[in-house]
Amino acid sequence: MTIDERDFRNVDLNLLVTFEVLMRERHVTHTAHALGISQAAASAALARLRRLFDDELFTRTKDGMAPTPKAKEIAPRIRWALRELSGVLFEEPVFDPAASDRAFVLAMSDDIEARMLPRMLQHLQEQKLGVSVLVRQSNRYTAESLITEGSVDLAIGALPGLAESFHREELFTSGYACLYDGDRLGLGTPLGLEDYLAMPHLLVSYDGRRGIVDELLEARGLRRRIIGSTTHFSGALTPLKTADVVVTLPRHAVQAFAATTDLVLSEPPIPFPRFTVSMAWTPQRENDPAQQWLRSFVRECLGS
Template identity: 45%
Template sequence: MATDDPIIDLRGHDLNLLVVFAVLMREQNVTRTAGQLHMSQAAVSAALGRLRRLFGDPLFVRAPGGMAPTAKARRLQVPVRRGLDSLKVAIAGEPAFDPEHSSTVFRLGMSDDLEALLLPGLIAQVTATSPDSSVFCLQANRMTIAGLLESGQVEFGVSAAAAWGPEIHSRTLFASRYACLYDPRTLRRRGPLTLDEYVALPHVMISADGTRGIVDEVLDSENLTRRRIASTAHFAMVPLLLASSPAIATMPRHAAEVFATQLGLEVCEPPVDLPQFTVSALWHRSSAEDPRVRWLVGQLCTLAHRLVPGSP
């Protein structure tokens, strides 16, 4: 009799092959995978052959320095990793986490305006409390962070609020708004800008795709335009561009104040009505019970409360 029971369907498969697959995805090298699993290279190669027959796909192809996953392997990565994590918890229980004796690598995704505000303090907090742990940050924004969390490339995200689906859990860290930033040495002035000055001055735009920004949307509603002389996808480039051009930039205030303090730049309120927004810590629901996740989210909340007065 046919059945759809997944437990019955699994009886004919060696689930240890999925362990080999997960490590191959991480290492992308047979030799390193063999070392990680205390197996011979021949045994790993044999397991890869069985995986290829099981999934009807090469899964990995030769590449400089090792092997590159195919599109199907990348699609399999998340369900396999989560399935193995669930089995591990089912067998061994939820792992304990002792920060003082842990050597965890915390992988975060966030944009560089948030790195400017949070990363120095987060590194200091983590290394003071968990000396053998590390903080690795990948470039992300609110359009890409959900994909990084779902793929497992990062365990945490920090991003401006968006319409996250049910798979992404979040906690508000702080509220922010926009500000103008300029170099008083190149612009030869200080203090706030009038609307006429704001529109007349050259602008450095920060845009992931080099098209438009929130400023353009607001100015359009008032039948105004600005003169954009440059665009960059990286907030950290803005101070360098402002140092060489008599221009202004409009960016999140939390980053503008960091750059102003460190580099002697001027911050002022924009003479247009730009929206406020919230910044949140993010994690995938599959890791919601992981004590490492709960601990780092707590570290982020503590840090945000210290850096941004009035944070939750």
């Protein structure tokens, strides 16, 4: 035997379930509700967890219970252990999405969401599937932590800095395009460089300061005038109809927005690099039947 049975005699494995739910909910009351126990029982379980791991694990903040570095360190290993144990004890070897009511959580930025979510919902309804798809807002800076902590089943996006330990599959390549109200601005297509520089621009940026457009223009000794910014791609839609602005977005988002509005898609007046959109997941989820179905579902939606 490589495992000493005495190591488990005084350990209640249900405490690990409480830890997993606390990592997700970040609130003792919400955890108690999710587990169907009293708040006092959840608090007692947390106290036992703290003694078991000799660490505070969760500290109270104004926004709830924040995990300590120790909790963040052990969370992926506990999650993996629980999933493996659950697979042995409870899960069926075949996943049936029509009979399941499972909610899959996907990490995506809203440009990816604009392309993917409508197709996913359409397929779910056409195929009369019982599962649901929930999107959690993400970007290249937050995707890795969301996958690691188990908050999401899958991350989809441009993920250039993702650790090599994650499994990844390329889905499609994309570039950039311009979007504007052609009737409002009196502009056709393609948009020329002179008009592009003359028009005020709306910036979409994580930090609200500058984007790839500014870097490419500066390399040519050019500059555009930015009169506003938003942190979300979909946040550009209303300003495009109410202000005289142009926005430059990932091409797949522009295609999705132009297809459902009367806004105009135009090729940008300068060359832009292309990039790859991938889906990524943890090695522990590689052979899970439900996860395998989810990845197949993503491919199917992109092929339609």
